[in-house]
Amino acid sequence: MNLAHLHLLLNHFPTVGLAIALGLLLASLLKKSEDLQQASFVGFFLLGLVAIPAYLTGSAAQVVLQDQPDVSRQVMAAHQDAALLALILLELTGFAAWIALWRFRRWHPIGILVLAVVTFGLMASAANIGGHIRHPEILAAGTAAPAPGWPRTAAAGAAFVVDNPWVWPIAEVFHFVGLCLLFGVVLLVNLRLLGFIKGVAFADVNRLLPWAMVGLGINIVTGMLFFLASPEQYTQNYAFVWKIALILVAGATLLYPTMCVQAGEGSPDDRAPLLGKVIAAGSICLWIGVIFLGRFLPYLGSE
Amino acid sequence: MLRSPAGVEDRLVVPEEMDSILAQLEQSGLATWIRESGVLYGYPLILFLHTLGLSTLAGLSTAIDLRLLGIGRAIPLKSLEKTFVLMWTGLALTAATGSLLFISDAQKHASNPAFFLKLFFVLLAVTALALTWTRVFRGPHSGKIVATLSLVCWFGALSAGRLMAYVAEFVL
Numbered sequence: 001m002n003l004a005h006l007h008l009l010l011n012h013f014p015t016v017g018l019a020i021a022l023g024l025l026l027a028s029l030l031k032k033s034e035d036l037q038q039a040s041f042v043g044f045f046l047l048g049l050v051a052i053p054a055y056l057t058g059s060a061a062q063v064v065l066q067d068q069p070d071v072s073r074q075v076m077a078a079h080q081d082a083a084l085l086a087l088i089l090l091e092l093t094g095f096a097a098w099i100a101l102w103r104f105r106r107w108h109p110i111g112i113l114v115l116a117v118v119t120f121g122l123m124a125s126a127a128n129i130g131g132h133i134r135h136p137e138i139l140a141a142g143t144a145a146p147a148p149g150w151p152r153t154a155a156a157g158a159a160f161v162v163d164n165p166w167v168w169p170i171a172e173v174f175h176f177v178g179l180c181l182l183f184g185v186v187l188l189v190n191l192r193l194l195g196f197i198k199g200v201a202f203a204d205v206n207r208l209l210p211w212a213m214v215g216l217g218i219n220i221v222t223g224m225l226f227f228l229a230s231p232e233q234y235t236q237n238y239a240f241v242w243k244i245a246l247i248l249v250a251g252a253t254l255l256y257p258t259m260c261v262q263a264g265e266g267s268p269d270d271r272a273p274l275l276g277k278v279i280a281a282g283s284i285c286l287w288i289g290v291i292f293l294g295r296f297l298p299y300l301g302s303e
Numbered sequence: 304m305l306r307s308p309a310g311v312e313d314r315l316v317v318p319e320e321m322d323s324i325l326a327q328l329e330q331s332g333l334a335t336w337i338r339e340s341g342v343l344y345g346y347p348l349i350l351f352l353h354t355l356g357l358s359t360l361a362g363l364s365t366a367i368d369l370r371l372l373g374i375g376r377a378i379p380l381k382s383l384e385k386t387f388v389l390m391w392t393g394l395a396l397t398a399a400t401g402s403l404l405f406i407s408d409a410q411k412h413a414s415n416p417a418f419f420l421k422l423f424f425v426l427l428a429v430t431a432l433a434l435t436w437t438r439v440f441r442g443p444h445s446g447k448i449v450a451t452l453s454l455v456c457w458f459g460a461l462s463a464g465r466l467m468a469y470v471a472e473f474v475l
Contacts (some may be wrong), residue, residue, distance in 0.1 A: 007336035012370075069387045115345055132342050169465065170464055172465045173461060173462045173465045173466065176461045176464075177458065177461055178367055179358055179362075180357075180358055180361045180362040180457070180461070181362070181365060182362075183356075183358045183359070184359075184361070184362025184363045184364070184366040185362070185366050187359065187366075187386075188361060188363065188383075189361060191385075192325040192382075195385065196385060197382055197383070197385055199377055199379060199381060199382040200377075200378050200380060201377075204375060204377040204378050205375065205376070205378060207374060207375030207377065208366055208369060208370070208374060208375045208378075210364070211369060211374070217351070222380050268379070268382070280383065288355065291351070291354055291355055291358060292351055292355075292449075295347065295350055295351040295354050296343070296347055296351060299343060299346075299347040300347075301344065
């Protein structure tokens with residue numbers, strides 16, 4: 001299986017997943033069920049993670065397909081532009097959903113509902129254009145595949161990095177800043193779960209968690225800038241593929257400390273259950289793995 | 304992007320004696336191995352450990368600074384005391400691997416102003432961390448000033464460190 005194949009698998013998750021998570025959110029509002037609402041927020045957060053490799057593998061598929069005579073480059077470019085817009089919106093929805101999980105019961109879901117509806121619309125358009133890349137059977141006979149006039153988001157992002165020589169170094173600096181924020185807070189929170197740090201309630205350490213998310217956000221933005229400017233450098237590199245895979249799992253482990261206690265609960269002497277300790281240890285190892293693969297990227301992956 | 308640690312032609316003028324010490328360091332067996340062996344457990348591993356030590360040190364230090372500046376103020380400082388062991392370990396790892404990286408390309412680094420800027424910021428940041436221990440954890444101060452200083456210095460150290468390669472390439 002190559003990355004183009006993986007794209008065909010992953011690209012269904014954002015659209016179908018958004019429909020499911022949106023359905024859960026609507027049902028939770030009708031039934032006034034907090035459990036359903038939390039489930040939908042978890043869904044949005046996880047979709048925000050999965051959408052990243054869905055986009056990245058799309059660039060790999062584009063490289064594979066761009067020289068095929070029966071594939072329109074215009075349609076692919078339109079698909080990519082729509083997908084990048086939808087990705088940005090989904091990341092915003094995912095972060096908003098994470099904040100809602102973190103501050104549960106003190107956050108009105110209407111903002112997330114609006115964001116998610118807009119995201120779903122964009123994602124469905126992106127998927128629809130994508131469907132035209134390889135499926136002539138869905139077109140009326142004799143018509144060409146449409147190449148809608150989307151704003152050229154992907155090309156604009158690439159041009160921003162390539163045309164301004166200061167962007168890459170500055171983004172590298174902030175990629176490291178984001179890493180330190182994320183790793184420092186993740187270490188603290190997980191060391192508390194593991195019992196290495198004692199004498200503080202889980203909920204109180206969790207007040208720092210948004211700063212880990214700020215770090216993650218900085219690194220997604222700066223990482224996407226690197227990728228947009230030089231996609232082949234990354235899609236051809238298996239260390240990068242593994243790095244993204246680890247980020248998915250490591251990102252998901254952030255849900256445990258976010259959700260294991262609600263604000264105001266717990267005492268400084270609480271101990272985490274075994275499952276919590278396993279997840280905490282796994283989380284630290286996974287983030288170290290992410291740093292390892294990032295550092296080894298130039299040496300390991302390109303043959 | 305892959306950047307070879309190998310030399311840059313034009314250097315600032317370094318006093319002759321100093322230059323010969325740097326050259327000797329650079330030509331030592333260890334430095335040559337780090338620079339030229341090309342094995343993954345050589346230069347790349349040292350670079351990774353340098354990053355890991357620094358992320359642990361600067362990351363935990365940043366988290367503590369945030370606490371001192373009022374985020375998560377319900378966290379008792381006493382509960383954070385054990386993180387100092389990890390931060391000093393991170394510092395030792397960063398310093399040891401940093402020395403190895405330095406000798407592997409001593410003359411180039413010694414002529415790079417960004418390298419000295421980085422050392423300057425690291426020294427200040429580590430001083431701020433030591434002050435956080437003696438004056439805030441073991442003393443009466445709230446630590447807001449020292450925490451701000453620490454955040455600024457870590458940002459400066461990270462920036463100068465990351466930009467070293469660019470300074471070497473475009474400025475020198």
